[in-house]
Amino acid sequence: DAKTTQPPSMDCAEGRAANLPCNHSTISGNEYVYWYRQIHSQGPQYIIHGLKNNETNEMASLIITEDRKSSTLILPHATLRDTAVYYCIVANNNDMRFGAGTRLTVKP
Amino acid sequence: GAGVSQSPSNKVTEKGKDVELRCDPISGHTALYWYRQSLGQGLEFLIYFQGNSAPDKSGLPSDRFSAERTGGSVSTLTIQRTQQEDSAVYLCASSSYVAKETQYFGPGTRLLVL
Numbered sequence: 001d002a003k004t005t006q007p008p009s010m011d012c013a014e015g016r017a018a019n020l021p022c023n024h025s026t027i028s029g030n031e032y033v034y035w036y037r038q039i040h041s042q043g044p045q046y047i048i049h050g051l052k053n054n055e056t057n058e059m060a061s062l063i064i065t066e067d068r069k070s071s072t073l074i075l076p077h078a079t080l081r082d083t084a085v086y087y088c089i090v091a092n093n094n095d096m097r098f099g100a101g102t103r104l105t106v107k108p
Numbered sequence: 109g110a111g112v113s114q115s116p117s118n119k120v121t122e123k124g125k126d127v128e129l130r131c132d133p134i135s136g137h138t139a140l141y142w143y144r145q146s147l148g149q150g151l152e153f154l155i156y157f158q159g160n161s162a163p164d165k166s167g168l169p170s171d172r173f174s175a176e177r178t179g180g181s182v183s184t185l186t187i188q189r190t191q192q193e194d195s196a197v198y199l200c201a202s203s204s205y206v207a208k209e210t211q212y213f214g215p216g217t218r219l220l221v222l
Contacts, residue, residue, distance in 0.1 A: 036211075043112075043199050043213025044151065087150065096141070096211065098151035 003027070003090045009103040012082075018075040020102050022088030025069045031092040033064060035073045037084040044087065044098070047073065078106045110134075112214035114200050120220045121190055129185040129217045133202030140183050141203075141211060142175055144196040151199065157183065159205070190221045 005023040012018040024033065034049040048055055048062045050071075055062045061074040075082055087101040113132045121127050133140050142154040153167040157177045168174070172190075177183040187194055197218050201211040 043201070043216055044211075045213070046210045096143075096151075097153055098143070100150045 003097065004088045004099055006086075006088050006099065006102045008100065009105070011105050011107055012075075012078045014080060014106055014108050015077055018078040018082065018104055018106070020073040020075075020086050020088075020104065021070065022073070023070045024088070024090045027068050027090050028092070031090045033062065033068075033071050034089040034091065034096070035060070035062065036087045036089065036098070037082075038087065038101070039081075039084040047086075078104075080106050080108065082106050112200055112202055112212050114198075114214040114217050116217060117215065118218045118220075120222065122222055123192060124189055126186065126188045127190055127219065129187075129198050129200075129219070131183045131185070131200030131202075131214060133181065133183070133200070134204075134212055135181075136204065137202035137212075138180070138205045139203045139211075140177055141201045142183070142185050143199045143201070145199060145216070146196045154185070154198075187219075190219075192221050195219055195221045 032049050032051050035047040036044040037047055038044045048057055048060050050062045050064050052064055052068055064071045083106045085101040085103050087098050089096050112134055115130045119127055138159045140157040143151040145151050155168055155175045156164040172188045175185045197216040199213055199216045201213045203211045
């Protein structure tokens with residue numbers, strides 16, 4: 001049973017912001033939202049996580065709605081190297097259930 | 109080493125044979141996970157080790173799959189009597205006790221069962 005829903009694919013122009021949505025309407029109070037990405041032929045890479053406040057790090061920003069039922073990962077200035085599958089995961093322990101993710105293609 | 113390592117990187121075996129996949133986590137990381145990823149699919153959780161606690165085996169697909177972690181470090185995933193549907197990339201990840209949310213993944217082992 002998938003806890004998150006993501007669009008299967010998205011395109012973004014190089015240099016523009018990439019906004020990747022995720023729906024998690026059944027999230028419970030103690031579950032965090034995690035984002036990972038997987039570049040072709042590599043293992044997944046941690047990006048960012050949050051509980052209810054918006055978060056920012058050197059890679060991305062995470063915006064979580066007030067009701068916590070959805071979130072958006074923002075890559076402020078996408079580059080060609082950001083082309084990857086992006087996974088949104090909801091978990092309160094170490095059982096990371098990855099779904100199909102969103103395949104982001106950054107185009108020149 | 110600096111990261112999670114896995115061996116072998118590729119394994120081709122015949123249906124019915126047993127295989128062992130190895131994972132060396134980042135030194136000091138207490139948590140270790142195994143996942144598998146079929147072609148074009150997302151990750152499937154298999155098993156999770158945390159310190160000396162009993163492992164969470166809830167993701168193992170059948171009793172042909174088993175894993176152990178010796179000395180709280182290296183882990184071996186064993187698949188007995190392999191089937192063609194076992195063909196996938198098997199990924200190992202580790203995380204520290206302090207930063208449980210950040211899993212560091214190895215490069216994976218590509219298993220092909222003929």
